[in-house]
Amino acid sequence: MTTKMRLDRVLAQRGVGSRSIARKLVKQGRVIVDDVVAKRAEQSIETSAVIKVDDELLEPLPLIIVWHKPFGVVSTMRDPLGRHDLSDVLPAEFREKLHPVGRLDAETTGLLLFSLSGALTQWLLHPKRAIKRRYEAEVETDLSPDITETLAAGVATSLGTFTAEVEHAEGRSIRLGVVEGKHRMVRRLLANSGHPVAGLHRISYGPFELGDLDAYEYRPATQEELEWLEARKAPTNH
Numbered sequence: 001m002t003t004k005m006r007l008d009r010v011l012a013q014r015g016v017g018s019r020s021i022a023r024k025l026v027k028q029g030r031v032i033v034d035d036v037v038a039k040r041a042e043q044s045i046e047t048s049a050v051i052k053v054d055d056e057l058l059e060p061l062p063l064i065i066v067w068h069k070p071f072g073v074v075s076t077m078r079d080p081l082g083r084h085d086l087s088d089v090l091p092a093e094f095r096e097k098l099h100p101v102g103r104l105d106a107e108t109t110g111l112l113l114f115s116l117s118g119a120l121t122q123w124l125l126h127p128k129r130a131i132k133r134r135y136e137a138e139v140e141t142d143l144s145p146d147i148t149e150t151l152a153a154g155v156a157t158s159l160g161t162f163t164a165e166v167e168h169a170e171g172r173s174i175r176l177g178v179v180e181g182k183h184r185m186v187r188r189l190l191a192n193s194g195h196p197v198a199g200l201h202r203i204s205y206g207p208f209e210l211g212d213l214d215a216y217e218y219r220p221a222t223q224e225e226l227e228w229l230e231a232r233k234a235p236t237n238h
Helices: 007-013 019-027 119-125 149-153 185-192 225-233
Strands: 004-006 031-032 042-044 050-051 064-069 108-115 135-141 154-155 161-162 165-171 173-178 197-205 218-220
Touching: 004 007, 007 019, 007 031, 007 042, 019 031, 108 119, 108 165, 119 149, 119 173, 135 185, 149 154, 149 165, 154 185, 161 185
Parallel strands: 108 197
Antiparallel strands: 004 042, 031 050, 064 108, 064 218, 135 173, 135 197, 154 161, 165 173
16 A cells, blocks of 8 residues: 655655755756656655656665664664764665664674654554564573573563563573563573573564574565554554
């Protein structure tokens, strides 16, 4: 199902710059929508329209992408301390238009979502959604035999008491899911259970799976993932 939106807004979302820049491009006769030269920046067009600027196809940006965050990157677009941040590693066309859905600490690798829509980002992050995040961790000590029960019962941390669902635990490796996004919460849960984390890797966020993406690689959301959002009435019309 397609939706309609002002041309200047669509142009901005597709990466031409601000809406004022988009309006100048239209006024200069440089924008073609579905093979017709656009006359008005405020005209309503289908968000799926074929748009060209200076005869170059302007592809729509994805609503949401899945990215494999590498070790040592801070999950913000700018870091005041000068650390390696997202602006250093994201493709140029994403840096100004997409934003991270939550954060992973610098030492955690794996799945990080990026969204084009602020409303969708808030929907995904809201605690009432209880969207499961799944992780794989390596800990510094052999896991206790009762680690599954301990995490299911709830572990006290400085941010409150939280639970985790263990999917697999063996030796010093554990795979678990949580439905809270508190800062460094998985690390806190495991450390307060007697198992400090040596390495942490996020493998999924709700329906979004990291799969076989290598570090720094990304992909747009699949149709199945978008349908999962739509079925739950997430704000996908951006």
